[in-house]
Structures are given as C-alpha cells and as structure tokens.
Amino acid sequence: MDLISYAELAVLLVNSPDRLTGLEGLRALLQESGRSRQASRLTRADLDALRALREELVAVFEAAADGNEREVVARLNALLRRHPVHPQITEHDGEPWHLHLTEGGRFADQYVVGAVMGLATIVTDLGADRLGLCQSPPCRRAYLDTSSNRSRRYCSERCASRANVAAYRARKKVGQDSGGR
Numbered sequence: 001m002d003l004i005s006y007a008e009l010a011v012l013l014v015n016s017p018d019r020l021t022g023l024e025g026l027r028a029l030l031q032e033s034g035r036s037r038q039a040s041r042l043t044r045a046d047l048d049a050l051r052a053l054r055e056e057l058v059a060v061f062e063a064a065a066d067g068n069e070r071e072v073v074a075r076l077n078a079l080l081r082r083h084p085v086h087p088q089i090t091e092h093d094g095e096p097w098h099l100h101l102t103e104g105g106r107f108a109d110q111y112v113v114g115a116v117m118g119l120a121t122i123v124t125d126l127g128a129d130r131l132g133l134c135q136s137p138p139c140r141r142a143y144l145d146t147s148s149n150r151s152r153r154y155c156s157e158r159c160a161s162r163a164n165v166a167a168y169r170a171r172k173k174v175g176q177d178s179g180g181r
C-alpha cells in the first residue's frame, strides 16, 4: 500500500475548488483522475463532506507553507480522530490481496481517510516541510515535495518558468534603476 500516493488525493482536492461547486464538477474531476467507479455513486452528502475537507486541507498546507510544523500535526491529528481508519484485506479486478484503508461507508469517508493518512505518512516519514504552496504568485496551488533535496517551490513547470522570468525582469530593473547596464 503506497500511502504517499494517497496524499495526492489531498493535493487534488485543494487544487480543485472550481470542481466542487456541484456534483457534475466533482464527478468529472474523479473521472479525469481515473476514479470512474467512484464517480458513478457520488451523492450530495459526499460533495458537502469533500468541500468541508478541502477547507481543512487548505489550512494544513498553509500551516506547512508558514513552517508551522506543530499546527500541521495538530490539524492532521484532529482529522485522524474524526475519521477513523477501518482497514480491510481485499481483492478485486484481478489484483492480489491488498489493504483498503476504509471499506464500506460513503465515498467521501474513503476519500478523507486516504487523503489524511497519506499526508500523515508524508509528515512522519519525510517531514512537514514536504507539503507546500506554490510560490509563484498568485498561484498558491498545493504540491508535495518528494525531491531528494527538498528543493521544490512551485506546483508545476509552468509556474517555475514564470517565476524565473519574473526574477530575471526584477534583476534587470534593479540594474537599470541603479544606472548599471
């Protein structure tokens, strides 16, 4: 069971506020991320639960981006208490026996447990500073830094190159303002 990949569920939710305005948007988001089976049984209650979870996860990523490790841990622990894990060994679709973190229950319950356990694993295995918010304004999308030297600062290549261009222009401007060429 790769819990770090579960953390991508948290990132997906944080970065998709525009898809949480209605059931259709959420359904499309799940289909695009390869979860068609789950998309087919979504309810209004799932949508409400995932919207609430998104708010909580944004706060977790903001605390991490501020370097506030204790707040990250306190927020994740509160989520873990509210969403207990019910692991079950299962097999389906020709896969060998494997663990599911939460069997049964609503789709949203399974999503919450996956996302929160994923983040908890990253924080304990790699460190809270692995959760970040893009530093190319005004982006602020969430990302997971799984690089070996903790060097990631942007959500995407696009934001990284935009930030590089902005930094280059700023340097050039400083050069001109001080009369240097």
Ligand SMILES: [Zn+2]
Pocket: 090, 092, 098, 100
């Ligand atoms: Zn499975």
Ligand SMILES: [Zn+2]
Pocket: 134, 135, 136, 139, 140, 141, 154, 155, 156, 159
């Ligand atoms: Zn970005």
